[in-house]
Amino acid sequence: MHALDDHFHHAQVIINDRLLDIPKSATLAINEKSRRLQREGKTVFRLGLGQSPFPVPELMVSRLQAYARAKDYMAVQGYLPLREAIAGFLKRSEGLDRSAADIIIGPGTKELLFGLQMALDCELVLPAPSWVSYAPQAALLGKIVHWIPTRPNRGWKLTAEDLDAHCRRRAGGRCQLLILNSPNNPSGACYDALELEQLAAVARRHAVIILSDEIYSELHYRGDHRSIARYCPERTVISNGISKWAGAGGWRLGFFAFPPELRHLLRAMTVIASETFTSVSAPIQMASICAFEDSPALIGYIHACRHIMRGIGIDFSQRLRAAGVDVVTPGGGFYCLADFASQTEALRQRGIANAPQLAAALLEETGVATLPGEDFGLPDRLALRLALVDFDGEGLLQQVLDEPDLQVDLDRPELATLAQACDRITNWLPTA
Numbered sequence: 188m189h190a191l192d193d194h195f196h197h198a199q200v201i202i203n204d205r206l207l208d209i210p211k212s213a214t215l216a217i218n219e220k221s222r223r224l225q226r227e228g229k230t231v232f233r234l235g236l237g238q239s240p241f242p243v244p245e246l247m248v249s250r251l252q253a254y255a256r257a258k259d260y261m262a263v264q265g266y267l268p269l270r271e272a273i274a275g276f277l278k279r280s281e282g283l284d285r286s287a288a289d290i291i292i293g294p295g296t297k298e299l300l301f302g303l304q305m306a307l308d309c310e311l312v313l314p315a316p317s318w319v320s321y322a323p324q325a326a327l328l329g330k331i332v333h334w335i336p337t338r339p340n341r342g343w344k345l346t347a348e349d350l351d352a353h354c355r356r357r358a359g360g361r362c363q364l365l366i367l368n369s370p371n372n373p374s375g376a377c378y379d380a381l382e383l384e385q386l387a388a389v390a391r392r393h394a395v396i397i398l399s400d401e402i403y404s405e406l407h408y409r410g411d412h413r414s415i416a417r418y419c420p421e422r423t424v425i426s427n428g429i430s431k432w433a434g435a436g437g438w439r440l441g442f443f444a445f446p447p448e449l450r451h452l453l454r455a456m457t458v459i460a461s462e463t464f465t466s467v468s469a470p471i472q473m474a475s476i477c478a479f480e481d482s483p484a485l486i487g488y489i490h491a492c493r494h495i496m497r498g499i500g501i502d503f504s505q506r507l508r509a510a511g512v513d514v515v516t517p518g519g520g521f522y523c524l525a526d527f528a529s530q531t532e533a534l535r536q537r538g539i540a541n542a543p544q545l546a547a548a549l550l551e552e553t554g555v556a557t558l559p560g561e562d563f564g565l566p567d568r569l570a571l572r573l574a575l576v577d578f579d580g581e582g583l584l585q586q587v588l589d590e591p592d593l594q595v596d597l598d599r600p601e602l603a604t605l606a607q608a609c610d611r612i613t614n615w616l617p618t619a
C-alpha cells in the first residue's frame with residue numbers, strides 16, 4: 188500500500204467502535220471450512236444453514252409474475268391490502284383483533300427488529316439459547332443484553348420464575364424488552380398455553396415489553412402454535428413473515444403487529460422505516476397477500492411442509508438419543524439442539540473443549556456442517572444446532588401433496604442425505 192493510502196485508511200476511515208466489539212461469528216468460520224472441503228471434492232452435509240428446503244408456493248410465484256410491472260413506492264407502513272390480509276391471518280390463527288393500522292411491513296423481520304430496538308429505550312432480555320442476530324443488533328445500538336439461562340430438562344424454555352427473578356433484579360431500571368421465539372431457533376422448543384400464560388403474568392407484573400418472534404409459527408408440527416399475545420395482548424408485538432413457512436427468505440418480507448396500547452412505538456418505527464428502507468418492494472408485497480389468505484392451496488402446502496418436518500425432526504432426534512446424545516425432540520421449525528455434555532471427557536481427550544472446536548472437528552472428520560451453541564448464547568455447553576433441511580424439499584413436498592399421510596422418516600430414499608449425516612455423527616462419537 189502507498190504510504191499516503193495507508194495514512195488515509197488509518198487516520199480517516201475509522202470504524203464505529205460498536206462494530207469492533209462484535210466478535211466474528213463462528214458461523215463464518217464453518218462456512219469457509221465447508222467451502223474448502225467442497226473444493227477438495229469432499230461431501231459436505233449442510234446442517235448449518237437454516238433455510239427452507241421447500242419452494243415458494245406456486246400461487247405466490249404466479250402472483251409475483253403478474254405484478255412484476257408494479258413500480259411505485261408503497262406506503263411506508265406497507266401496502267394496505269397486504270396489511271388487511273395479515274390482520275385476517277392474526278384473527279383466524281390467534282383470535283386477535285389487530286387492524287391494518289396496527290401493522291408495519293418490513294424487508295424481513297430482522298430489519299424490523301433492528302428498528303424496534305432502535306425505537307425503544309430498553310435493555311434486551313434473551314433466553315439462552317436464542318437466535319443469532321438479536322444480541323449483535325443490541326450491541327450495534329449500544330444496548331445492554333441480559334441472558335437468562337434455560338435448562339434442557341425444561342425443554343430449553345424460559346420459565347416464569349426465572350423471568351420474574353430477572354425482573355426483580357432490574358426493578359426500577361430501564362424497560363425490559365423480552366424476545367420470545369416459538370417454535371424456537373435453535374432448539375425447536377414450542378411453548379404451550381400454560382407456559383405462555385405464566386410468562387404473560389410476569390411480563391404484566393413487571394411492565395416487560397414482549398417481542399414474540401413467530402417466524403416458524405406455521406411449522407409447529409401439530410399445527411398448534413400459540414402466540415403469547417393471546418395472554419398479554421397489550422404489551423406484545425408479534426413478529427412474523429414469509430421467510431420460513433412460505434419458503435421465501437430471499438423475498439425479504441416480514442411484519443410486526445402492535446397492540447393499540449403501543450401505537451406510539453409503531454409510529455416511532457414508521458419514522459425509522461421512512462428514513463431507512465422507505466417501503467418493501469411493491470411486487471413482493473402484492474404477491475405476498477395470498478400467503479396470509481385462507482386458501483386450500485396454501486393450507487395444503489403448509490400441512491405438507493409441517494408433516495415432512497415433523498417426520499424428520501422426530502426420527503433424527505430419536506436416532507441421536509439412541510446414540511447417547513441429549514436432544515429434546517423438537518416441536519416445530521427446522522432445527523434441533525444436540526447437547527454432547529455426556530461425552531465431555533472423551534471429547535476432551537480428542538482435544539475438543541468447546542462447541543466451536545466440536546463443530547470444526549465434526550465438519551473436518553465427517554463432513555457434517557453444524558453451528559456451535561455458542562452463537563446462540565450457550566458459550567459453556569458442548570451443544571450444536573442442527574438444521575434438518577439438507578434434502579430435496581420440492582420432490583418430497585409433491586409426494587406428500589399427492590399422499591398426505593405418507594410415512595416420513597429417515598429411511599425414505601429422499602432423506603438419504605440426512606440419514607447419512609445422522610449416521611456419521613453417531614459413528615464419530617467416542618461412545619458409539
Ligand SMILES: Cc1ncc(COP(=O)(O)O)c(C=O)c1O
Pocket residue numbers: 237294295296297298318368371372400402428430436439440441
Ligand atoms: C428465529 C428467527 N427470527 C427471525 C429471523 C429473520 O427472518 P427474516 O428477516 O427473513 O424475516 C430468522 C431467520 O433465520 C430466525 O431464525
